[in-house]
Amino acid sequence: MLALLKVEALTVEYRTRGGPLRAVAEVSFELGRGESLGIVGESGSGKSTLAAAILRILPDNGRIVGGRILLDGLDLTRLPEGAMRRLRWRRVAMVFQAAMNSWNPVLTIGDQIVEAIRTHEPQVTRQQARERVAELFAAVGLPPERMDQYPHQFSGGMRQRAAIAMALAGRPQLLIADEPTTALDVIVQERVWREMEALRRRLGTALLYISHDVALVAQVTERMGVMYAGRLVELGRSAEVVRQPRHPYTAGLIAALPTLTGSRQELATIPGEPPDPLALPAGCAFHPRCPYADPRCRRELPPLEAAGGGSRQVACWHPVSGQDVRADFAALGAGGPATLPAGGGRR
């Protein structure tokens, strides 16, 4: 069956004073109908640029310079802005970290969602729209009678829930969520994502979930991709990726994560810092921080390819298979300087 979203070799650049900055480089993946895919990466990895590119809401200095974004076979990179505007929210909606702060303070939350529905679907009556909002409110754990209240009467978690209701009110095929629960406290965060998931599954909406939090992405999504320096370096079933990471970067990230359940041993430390996107290392961008790097890694960029059986894809010449990653990173860190010069401040 045709995938709902097919991203092919997507490349996005920003114009900067230091020259063109390639934030997303040749990223390819597919997302099926009703499926969920997480994208994990650290700041500067390109994950948010990827989300903005799919919705075509890149900042003024950003531009898609290569590749295609196919939504149901329709190439969004070639769509005129007017058509794109009609498609946003109606077919592809977004929730982001600051969504809770984007409500108009002088209108009730309910009126704002009703307004959005009626703008995009003029045939829907006000009463029908209100019924839909009440339903969505209940689904995200908000008392429907509170739809006639103003944003300031809602807590941060409630405003974020309402933002999810707003995003799903247009019954989109795809929801893009960029750190939707990062600003919330952990107990509220857990409830918000569970409610979002329950509602999304019921509506059959596909989810592209972007976060820096590997553990959260592993819980929320069925499949996940890991981005490093603008590239997708690993892609697979979420539970399998965290149980048995194949890319050394993914393995390092997971071994660096403090947990409540694992043994309390030393955490892995990935030496150095993510590279300056204006001066990426040759070959694999992770090689200066990688304990398994050899001359080939310094020369040749590894493509994202199937690794072993199953659906896992890894962009690495020497995928991890059962090594003691923590010890190997520690040995690398002890050999070199604890911190390498970073590109901070250049932009």
Place this chain on the structure above:
Amino acid sequence: MKPLVEVEQLRKLFPVRSSWRRRAPSFVHAVDGISFTIAQGEVLGLVGESGCGKTTTGRLLVGAIRPTSGRVRVAGQDVASLQGPALKQFRRQVQMIFQDPYESLNPRMTVWEIVAEPLAVHGVGSLAERQRRVAEELERVGLVPPERFELRFPHELSGGQRQRVAIARALILRPRLVVADEPTSMLDPSIRSGIMALMRRLQQELGISYLYITHDLAVARYLCDRIAVMYAGKLVEMGPAEAVVRHPLHPYTRALVAAVPSLEPAAARPSVAVRGPLSRPIDPPPRCRFLERCPLATHRCRTQDHPPLAEKSSGHWVACYEV
């Protein structure tokens, strides 16, 4: 041995701006009668969600604000009563590390000036000696070779490097107590574990005590000897780190533990039965602060005062009538 830090019935109330019609002002009970100690060389984690009063507690400990009532003693001395030379001595012994290394370092000073400043303020050593000590300290925090960093400005460094500079500055006077307020929460995951490991190594090498303030139980478990859980101005649980995380007693701590995302599949984990968000404790009634959200609340909880911390097993304290 006497603990380094003794906190007794500490309270801090902040007035809330009320409308012009209301005569009696309202108060946020940011910190409301908490007591704990920190031993020499011990790391106490203070864990809670935003607005629970953990940062206010840290500021009370370093003497940045004065308590409404109650007392903080560091090395036997009442922090609020310190003046003159005793205050200066105290400032040498107690340092703070902040969450945001982008804001806590003076952008107009070089790394060398930032790290050397405490030495200058306290008139320690000659210039040559200060140069040697700054270089040593930068090496100690992993900024090597030091000469590559000394003349840089904070904006030329990455977040992790800036936090290393902040740590070097805090430790150069060899304080006895460091209050660290979310020092790793703004850092990327691959950088965070390095800073955590550094803080732990320095604590062990130098025998410093930390009050480690964090919202992240997993970070606290890794770094701390004991964990105190704070909720709406009250300590609700305190005990050895592993006991609090593995066998949480208070319903709030249990909810917190259950809500932390883990690498295990979601289906294997219980959902949380806690209602609603944390509300700011403005003129709170004298009941348990967790009452409205608590799945265990009974008649007793609704009619009696906030439960006191009681010891349930060796060193493991909880403030709840129902556990």
